[in-house]
Each structure stands twice: as C-alpha cells, then as structure tokens.
Amino acid sequence: MKKRGKRTSRIKHFLFISTCIVLFGVLIISFMGRREFTLPHKLIFDILGTAQAGVTGIIDYGSDIWANYIYLIGLKQENDHLKEKILEYQTKTVTYREALATNARLSKLLKLKETLPAPKITARIIGHDPSQWFKTFTIDRSRRDGVMKGMPVITTEGVVGQILDGGNKRAKVLQTIDPNSAIEVRIQDTRTQGIIKGTGTSYRLLYVPKNNEVHKGDLLITSGLGGVFPQGIPVAVVSSVVSNRRGMFLNIEAEPVVDFSRLENVIVIMKSNQLAE
Amino acid sequence: MLITVFIILGAFLLIVQTTIFVRTPQWLGNPDLLFLLVLFMATKIDNYRGIILTMIFGLMMDTFSGFVPGLFPAVYLGLFVIIKYISRHVIIDEPTHQPPLAAVCYLTSSGAIYLYMTVFNPSAEIFWSWRDLLLQMCILAIISLPSFHLLDCLVSKINTNKNRMFSSRRKSGNRFIS
Numbered sequence: 001m002k003k004r005g006k007r008t009s010r011i012k013h014f015l016f017i018s019t020c021i022v023l024f025g026v027l028i029i030s031f032m033g034r035r036e037f038t039l040p041h042k043l044i045f046d047i048l049g050t051a052q053a054g055v056t057g058i059i060d061y062g063s064d065i066w067a068n069y070i071y072l073i074g075l076k077q078e079n080d081h082l083k084e085k086i087l088e089y090q091t092k093t094v095t096y097r098e099a100l101a102t103n104a105r106l107s108k109l110l111k112l113k114e115t116l117p118a119p120k121i122t123a124r125i126i127g128h129d130p131s132q133w134f135k136t137f138t139i140d141r142s143r144r145d146g147v148m149k150g151m152p153v154i155t156t157e158g159v160v161g162q163i164l165d166g167g168n169k170r171a172k173v174l175q176t177i178d179p180n181s182a183i184e185v186r187i188q189d190t191r192t193q194g195i196i197k198g199t200g201t202s203y204r205l206l207y208v209p210k211n212n213e214v215h216k217g218d219l220l221i222t223s224g225l226g227g228v229f230p231q232g233i234p235v236a237v238v239s240s241v242v243s244n245r246r247g248m249f250l251n252i253e254a255e256p257v258v259d260f261s262r263l264e265n266v267i268v269i270m271k272s273n274q275l276a277e
Numbered sequence: 278m279l280i281t282v283f284i285i286l287g288a289f290l291l292i293v294q295t296t297i298f299v300r301t302p303q304w305l306g307n308p309d310l311l312f313l314l315v316l317f318m319a320t321k322i323d324n325y326r327g328i329i330l331t332m333i334f335g336l337m338m339d340t341f342s343g344f345v346p347g348l349f350p351a352v353y354l355g356l357f358v359i360i361k362y363i364s365r366h367v368i369i370d371e372p373t374h375q376p377p378l379a380a381v382c383y384l385t386s387s388g389a390i391y392l393y394m395t396v397f398n399p400s401a402e403i404f405w406s407w408r409d410l411l412l413q414m415c416i417l418a419i420i421s422l423p424s425f426h427l428l429d430c431l432v433s434k435i436n437t438n439k440n441r442m443f444s445s446r447r448k449s450g451n452r453f454i455s
Contacts, residue, residue: 017358020358165344174344200404
C-alpha cells in the first residue's frame with residue numbers, strides 16, 4: 001500500500017516536471033527573437049491598462065487638489081517671479097523672431113528644401129515599468145490615435161523615448177536612458193557628431209574622436225541623421241569627459257535634460273518610421 | 278475560486294507597483310510584490326494551480342515590463358519548479374525561512390533574467406545595478422514575513438469558505454449526521 005502511494009507520488013512528480021519542461025520549451029520557441037506583443041499580451045495590456053489609467057487618474061486628481069489648495073501659499077511671490085520671466089522671454093522672442101526671418105530669407109536664397117513639422121499629439125503617462133531591468137512606461141494613446149511603433153516621444157525639455165508596441169488603447173514607450181536605446185546626436189556648439197546610448201540612469205556618448213573638443217556642460221541635440229528623431233531636440237548635457245591614453249575615442253558621460261522621475265505628460269511626434277517596421 | 282482570487286490580487290499588486298510605488302522616493306525602492314506572490318505560490322499552492330497562476334503572472338509582468346515577450350513566464354516558471362523541487366527535500370515554508378528565501382530567490386531570478394537575455398536575446402541589454410538589486414533584496418526580505426502571513430490568512434479563508442460551501446451542501450441530505 002505504502003509502495004503504491006510512493007509510486008503514485010513519483011508519477012505525479014514526473015508528470016509535473018514534464019509539464020513544466022514542455023511549457024518552458026513552448027515558451028522559448030514561440031517567443032524567441034520576437035519583440036512584439038502577442039494576442040494574450042495585448043488583451044492583458046488593454047484590461048490592466050484601463051485599471052492602471054483609472055488609478056493614475058485618481059492619484060492625479062488627489063495631487064491636483066493638493067496642488068490647487070495647499071500650494072496657494074507663496075503664490076504672490078511666484079506670480080511676480082513669473083511675470084518677470086514673461087518679460088524676459090518676450091524680449092528674447094523678438095530677437096529669435098528676427099533670427100527666424102533671417103534664416104527663412106537665407107534658406108530661400110540657398111534654395112534649401114522646406115520641411116513641414118510633423119503633427120504632434122500629447123499623451124499622459126499611466127504606468128511605469130514594474131521591474132528594475134528595463135526603462136519603459138505606458139501612455140494613454142494607441143493605434144486608434146495614430147500612434148505607431150517607432151514614433152519619437154518628447155517633452156518640452158527634450159527627448160524621452162520611442163514607441164515600442166501597444167494594444168488597442170495604450171502604447172508602451174522605451175525610454176532613451178534604457179541600455180537598448182541609441183540616438184544619433186551632435187554637440188550644439190561644435191556640431192561634433194556621436195551616438196548617445198542609455199546606461200539606465202544617464203547616457204554615454206560614443207564614437208567621438210579624441211581630436212574633438214568636448215567640454216563639461218555642452219548641450220547634446222538630436223542630429224536627425226538616424227531618421228527617427230527630428231533635428232535639434234535637446235537630449236543631454238555633458239557631465240564628464242575623459243581622454244584615456246588608449247583608444248581612439250573620448251569617454252563622455254552625459255546627464256539627461258529631462259527629469260525621468262517626474263514625467264507625467266509627453267508629446268508623441270506622429271512621424272512614421274520605416275526602420276521600426 | 279483560489280485561481281480567480283489570486284489573479285485579481287496579482288493584477289491589483291501589479292497596478293499598485295506601476296502606478297503608486299513609482300511615485301514614492303527612490304530610497305524606498307519599488308518592491309516587486311508580484312514576485313513575492315509567485316514565491317508564496319511556489320511554497321504553499323499545489324503544482325498545477327501554481328503553474329497556471331505562474332504563467333498568467335509571467336504574462337502580466339511581460340506586458341508591463343521590458344520588450345522581450347516570454348522572459349518573465351520562463352523565469353517565473355523556472356523559479357516555481359526549483360522551489361517546488363527544493364521544498365520536497367528541505368523545509369522552506371517556515372516563517373524564519375521566508376526572508377532569506379525571498380532574498381536568495383530574487384537574486385537567482387535576476388541572474389536567470391540576465392542569462393535568458395544573454396542566451397536568447399543577445400542583441401538586447403538589461404540595466405543591471407547592484408545597488409538597486411541589493412535594495413530590492415532587502416525590501417523583499419523585510420516585507421516577506423507580513424506578506425506571507427497575510428497571504429496565508431487569505432488562503433485559509435478561501436479554503437474555509439470552500440469547505441463550508443461543500444459541507445452545507447452535504448448537510449442538506451441528512452441533518453442527523455454532522
């Protein structure tokens with residue numbers, strides 16, 4: 001009797017292990033090399049995304065109440081400060097408008113091809129990546145709104161990421177600080193080109209030869225060469241430059257211009273990207 | 278019943294992780310509660326229901342984290358099988374064993390994720406930070422005791438309700454036999 005019980009237990013154990021191995025095999029084979037959502041993923045994404053949007057909405061509502069009523073203290077000083085800022089920016093705008101007019105006139109003289117800016121759509125971030133290994137977030141826009149894979153995502157401060165994939169109601173964005181992200185950039189002042197790669201928390205600027213002058217505090221902007229991001233969007237500020245004795249290139253670290261921990265709303269540039277397809 | 282309750286609980290924990298915890302200060306970390314739930318299932322729930330739930334939680338995590346489909350179901354399944362195997366030979370479901378179990382399992386699964394990416398997705402990279410990893414291990418070790426206790430209570434409550442349901446059905450035939 002005891003022997004039979006032991007045998008049954010062994011068979012059960014064997015069946016369990018076999019099921020797990022088969023499942024593991026199926027998983028590996030069906031997902032290997034894929035980087036797109038499958039039907040179950042899309043289904044979960046849409047169902048849980050709705051709940052996620054609801055929770056984020058409640059939190060934002062609470063934060064708004066806090067911001068609207070409790071933070072009224074010191075509003076007068078802030079208002080005065082902002083009025084001063086407006087005056088400063090108005091003066092700057094006049095100068096820039098003049099520069100823009102000159103630019104347009106010279107471009108016409110040089111017969112440069114005119115490019116129309118791509119349409120943009122704003123989106124709200126409804127959830128962040130739950131794990132510590134990837135840097136992604138979810139937005140409340142999807143294919144229904146014309147948001148497609150590969151489209152660039154920015155804020156008024158600078159570059160944020162790129163659309164990865166999505167369901168019918170939400171989309172997932174890969175942040176530029178993720179180690180899988182790389183953007184072609186140039187230093188705004190010197191026009192030196194390089195490729196900026198995410199390190200998880202900041203950036204590393206690669207392939208800048210040693211004979212180039214790079215200084216701490218230099219602003220890095222998108223070069224527009226990769227075909228994904230439009231030209232001239234701020235990406236990062238150089239934080240350290242090291243020239244090693246060996247190697248051809250400089251070791252450059254850069255800090256993002258965007259504070260990724262405080263992101264709430266983003267702008268999606270509705271620019272189709274053939275490379276992503 | 279248990280599967281439904283656990284799916285709802287898992288979804289709730291994942292939503293909390295992705296919406297509320299990300300707004301807390303960085304030094305508080307972002308505890309991986311879904312991972313703790315998987316760990317609990319591996320120590321306390323039977324094989325087949327455990328597999329189903331592990332796969333569902335893996336898919337959920339896959340959807341919201343990263344861009345490599347199949348990564349989390351595979352890692353969670355591996356973790357589930359290993360813990361089940363160990364629990365056949367060693368007692369690991371005692372309260373004193375839970376904090377070290379949570380910490381060691383998190384470290385192991387992190388290693389497994391790194392290995393999976395290296396073998397099956399060599400072109401992709403993952404963000405590896407020892408500081409974050411150790412912080413997460415500590416947090417999980419600390420919260421594992423109360424979490425496991427709460428989950429234990431939940432499972433016993435579900436089982437009691439289930440037994441009551443069945444016993445009330447049985448009673449309807451002959452009221453003299455209790």
